[in-house]
Amino acid sequence: MIPFDFEYYRPETATEAVTLYTDLAGRGKNARYFGGGTEIISFCRLYQLYPHAVIDIKGIPELNTFEQKNGKLFIGAAKTLSQIQESNLFPLLNYCGGRVADHTIRNKITLGGNLCAMIPYRETSLALLVSEAELVIQNRKGKKILPISEIFHESLRLEDGDLLMGVHIREECLGAPFVCLKKTSDGNVGYPQDRVGYPVVSVAAMRADNKIQAAFSGVCIFPFRSRTVEEVFNKSNLPREEKIRQAVEVIPAAIHDDMISSAGYREFVLKSMMAEILERLE
Amino acid sequence: MNTVGIGISIPKKESNDKVTGRAKYNTDHIRPELLHAWMVTSIYAHARIKSIDLAKAYKITGVRAIVTGDSCPILCGPAIEDWSPLARGKVRYFGEPIAVVVGDSEAIAKEAAGLVQVEYEPLPVVNSPAQAFQADSPKVHEDLAIYEIVQAGTIFPQPGTNILQHVKVKKGDLQKGWQESEVVVEASYSLPQANHIAMEPRNARAEIKPDGQVIIDSSTQGPFNIQKFISKYFKLDNSKVTVRAPLVGGGFGGKTTVHVEFIAYLASRAVGGRPVKLVESREQDMTSSPCMLGLQASIKLGAAKDGTLKAGEFTLITDVGAYCDSGSEMARGMAADCSGPYRLDNLHCDAYSVYTNHTFVTAFRSFSRLSSTFALERTMDKLAFALGMDPLELRKKNALRPGDTSPTMVRLNKNNFGNLEACLEKLKTLINWDEGVRVELGNGKVRAKGAACLWKTSSSSPNAHSSAIIIINDDGTLNLSVGAVEIGPGSKTCLAQILAEKLRMDVNKIHVIMEVDTSASPHHWKTVASMTNYMVGNAVLEAARDFIRQLKTIGGIVLKCPAEMLEVGSGRVYLREDPEIFVDIKEIGSGYQYPEGNAIGGQIIGRGNFIMPHLLPMDPSTGRGRLGPAWAVGAQAVEVEFNQRDFSYKIVRAATVMDAGKVLNPKGARGVVMGGMSMGLGYGSREAAKYSTGGQRENPQLRTYHLLRLGENPQYLVEFVETPDINGPYGMRGIAEHGIIGIPAALANALSAAAQADLDCPPLTPQAIWQACKGAGK
Known part of the structure; x- marks a missing residue:
């Protein structure tokens, strides 16, 4: 149950939606675009978010x-x-x-x-x-x-x-060879999904233009794609273990430590996922 | 004879309603005059309440009342009175109710609750049982010395400390035991608190009628308990309180306590007795209402080289959180069963309950015996390893047998104990134990098995009792009324089966009354402790005997013979020597009319009751005593496929063989045991209440608190051994909780074998195994 009232709008065009947003802001109202609502509803339910209005964008044909x-x-x-x-x-x-x-x-x-x-x-x-x-x-x-x-x-x-x-x-990316791995605190997540939870580490890697491109979530407090990590991955004549060692050193922020996973375990998982990416895409 | 009674699988009486969504639970009842309540709960684990400002909250239109602890200066509790329904002076755990807002709608009450301004002065936090034990630890309760003890002789608080219970069990000669021990193992364990997660969160409605009659509708396992405590603490005659309990959407022990009912009552009282509904959100159910206890255990076992157990020392420290509730009782239960179902003639056990600034605890499926069993059964595996013995063989060698005594000196016989050896034998085949505990599969994978035994008796009040009433309808069918609540396992159906068996009539002709109403239903202590079929079943049998006696009396008049010559079966009273001479029970059940038109008799009502004899409280210095009438025993195993590279694993199979005495409803019994196993796997593999350094709950949501989900379940193998307990209806034993007890231990034993590392602290996530292997240098 959301414990407060808010305005609900369902515009039919994108122009209408953005105009509405501006108008609401002009009236001092904090609005949110509303898609599936899973996050807005649960945050509101827990007193963590108080929008004055939501603009439901699901009725805009172009977005669908x-x-x-x-x-x-x-x-x-x-x-x-x-x-x-x-x-x-x-x-x-x-x-x-x-x-x-x-x-x-x-x-x-x-x-x-x-x-x-x-x-x-x-x-x-x-x-x-x-x-x-x-x-x-x-x-x-x-x-x-x-x-x-x-x-x-x-x-x-x-x-x-x-x-x-x-x-x-x-279109050339749609069928490119890829590796996509996810591990939660309970274990590996298969595809189709057989396990639910936030990632300890989640990674997507693709081979395009003969190069490995990789992006990560869970590792740091934010998801990222790092060109420096990719440079290490794509170096020739570097043994895999060395690539992994160097790649972990250049990730863009400290490895996250929280109740889902310690930083140490995240690093272990990250390294094993990097090994799998290299093994499958090199 | 086509009698349908015990030993056959029939669907639960309430199944059709449940699967079609027609079944009504407590919150499904809506009335126009109903008001709604929402709790304001603490955001600190330990803090002084400096002030509570209600001004902003009262500005919300539709707010009818806001109640704080100051308007209700009472202390309550089933064992020791240490708890105020709404916090006064200070808060002792994150999520503790501070105030309750009553409004015209739930949204109004909740909005206003968010506007109640509480000013706190944070206090140092007691964040673990180990810390609670330290002499210089902050004190959760400064007033422990002056709290009223409700159950004298069962709880031994130590004022000036955080220790609220110390149970001692002493048996044999420990010195001698150690001298005879050739191999000794010792280990420590730590098990976290966890949540019940019943599908239906805890909730209650309260109303005070103009004539003073209090009506509480609750999702509860103990309606008579609510009646008792509401009347006690609000100084009302017992009969002035009526409690009603419809179908309950899962309890698992969490609905044994009286908690939201107090708050709903206070809310109704504040609005002139209008009906008020209080429903906890999932987050509140996980933090405000009581959870499952945590345990810190140290166990030392000694054995001769041939594996015979010689000595055992147990220190069990339970984290009961901020208030006692049944925490002190669970420490007693653990101590009484500390040896597991093994012969251990020399032992010492010290079981403590300590206060911490965690959510307080209450009963949890098996009265938390799964926790102490984890510690013991891990130690048994370590002992087997030290002895170079097969773990199942070690268990079999030491299995208790009739003639042995329990840790509290109860002499065992085949009735009160059953046959553990037979369970172990059957388990061995069921899980194909002989193929080896650990098998390398190649590709970095290992398949491993682990086992554990279980036993449990109830911790019932010595005066706990049950009753049953049978009424006949004009069509010859019967209504069975009992005080047990239907919380999911199908007890009411089993009770109907017991009655059907006794009357040798079709169980479909027996209607059970689902709702319990304390003003109309016969009494039952609480729907807990796997005791429903045992206690209420005995009351039903007694009522059936009474019912039969009456049928025969009037049947004798009609059939013109002494009652002794008659039998009852298939809905008839008939002549034993010639069943073709009979009268239908519907002809005589509501009075018998002679062909001439005149009539005799009246409606036949059978009544019966049951109380457990011979229960004795434990002696404070030795523990001697008898907590429950009988144990149910069993053996369990888990098989895992473990990936040595990434420390992940799959639970492949889980097996249980239980001595059920007599299986009343085979499919129902398998379902109940499987449900317990599933909960055990969840706790063993992932569930834990996580607290921040400030004692705040970090995962009070199902987003971050994971349960075993559909699709992750292993193959379940469940079989039974039937050694009748002469005191149980048709020989049955209570097994409703027991499926959970040995499973976390069996999982840990399997994974420890697989990873070749000691895994002693659940939940056993891949990270925990990685950590343990790293610690062991692997």
């Missing part, structure tokens, strides 16, 4: 489409993780998104919601980071398309009022 044209796949931000899995258009994203929460919740969670989540794992970002996806963003000034690397730094750096419309993925 899959489209393949001009060598790119477009996935609307309101597509649920279950719909993405069923479409089977981008297997790596199936793996990354298909092991978030559980099936019932994935029927609600949207791609946009997971990318913009407050809970830090945002595992769908891993598939988009390694495939260098482009994000389509709408705001009052219009529509812009940005490569994910320009706007995803630890989290998606949207400006106030920006609405994530969807993502473009280049």
